[in-house]
Amino acid sequence: MPAAALKPKPLPTQSTAKHPVPLETPCAPVEKRPLPPGRPRDWYVTHNRRLKAMRLAIALLDSGVHLPGQAxxxxxxxxxxxxxxHPPSDTTCHMVRAFMRYNR
Known part of the structure; x- marks a missing residue:
């Protein structure tokens, strides 16, 4: 028997299926862990700002805003x-647009 016959057939993707394949539902949020101690305060501020900007960029993309100029x-x-x-600062808004620009 040829080796190719022993391989299982891959599952169809959305683009190759004959009928619509249900897309994966969103996962449960990851359990939060405390941030590492001993860093300078600026590090924590920047870290939390990046997380907030990422959340906002994802929400904007989900709502149909795909270009940084639209945001x-x-x-x-x-x-x-x-x-x-909470309403983001101008700096965080700038970071949201930067994330959207970077992911294009």
Whole structure:
């Protein structure tokens, strides 16, 4: 028997299936762990700002805002209120657009 016959057939993807394949549902959030102690305060501020900017960028992408030019400060702040995050500063809004630009 040829070796190719022994390999299991891969599961179809969305682009190759004859019928729609259900997409994976979102996972449960990861359990939060405390941040490492002993770092300078600026490190914690920057770390939390990056996390917030990532959450906002993901929410904007999910809502259909795909270009950084479409993500004005007002749009980012309204999205923040929708997902239950404190209104971001101008610096965080800039970081959200940078994440969106980087991922293109």
């Amino acid at each position: 004005r400060n007002e749009k980012i702040r309204s999205t923040a209120s929708l997902i239950g995050v």
